[in-house]
Amino acid sequence: MRKKTIAIGSALASSALVLSGCGDGGTAEGYAASGNVTMIVPFAAGGGSDIAGRATAAGLEEVTDRTITVQNIDGGSGAVGYSEFLGRNGDGNYLLATETALVALPLTQDVEFTYQDFTPIMKLGEDFTIIVANGDSELDSCTDLVEKASSERTVVAIAGETGLDNITFSLIEDETGASFDRVPFESGGDMITALMGNQIEAISVNPGEVAGQLESGDVKALCAASEERYEYEGFEHIETAAEQGIDVAFAQFRGVLAPGGISEEARDYWIEQAQAYAETEAYTTYIEDNLLQPTVEYGDDFGDYLAENEQEIREALDL
Incomplete structure (x- = not known):
């Protein structure tokens, strides 16, 4: 029998505040982090995506000292929430709790987005x-x-x-x-x-x-x-x-996106905050309470993972 496995991603992140995949060397120092933040969860309350979104929002609140409000926008197996997020292009005060639907939806439905339209911030782990x-x-x-x-x-x-x-x-x-x-x-x-x-x-x-x-x-x-x-x-x-x-x-990933079109400084800011969150007790508690594997990736490394995941899902669904 041919083994049918969706591959598990990366090894654990090593150092908390060493930027991984921050691109052209922009720094978060130039980003004026201010105002409340909205974390969109593209599914209804009560499921794994909602749990991930709320845990991550609370954890990022702790490290950023900013208010992060969770907004559930369900419908279309996640498509409605992702489409709403697409309209937030360039807004560094929005985040989205992402998972496998990010990659699978564009492969199976007529939607206006692909994973490349958004800014990968952090892969929390795999489920x-x-x-x-x-x-x-x-x-x-x-x-x-x-x-x-x-x-x-x-x-x-x-x-x-x-x-x-x-x-x-x-x-x-x-x-x-x-x-x-x-x-x-x-x-x-x-x-x-x-x-x-x-x-x-x-x-x-x-x-x-x-x-x-x-x-x-x-x-x-x-x-x-x-x-x-x-x-x-x-x-x-x-x-x-x-x-x-x-x-x-089969394992799906859990992660965090920022909108596309944000500044390099805003991207670096959120990656730094995500790395700080990964070092907290709150992150460890989320991973252990929800029985995940803590295969963390950031920025461009997370983007590379998404490209690999797209190919794996194509093969799994015979697309």
């Missing part, structure tokens, strides 16, 4: 997915899920065509020949509600989104679509999909 079912489900593994989907109608939830969940289920279908019926939702929180209401069979979500429900037994893990088992306490018992004979792994 593998686990596949879970209702705690009372007859399914106990991803093998069970595949067997059911190979013989009868099996309904799963996705947060849009471009989300990590749809990519994961597509990879499983390619690997096994199973076929899933998909029902779209706007956020991970909506999917979890539907799962617990027995409206769907399974969902593929970030572990941090269902940690509480797993602990309570309201949902149960079928497998982790990760390269190795989690080392985080309470998740180490979850078998990988590969351990169950399904050679699939």
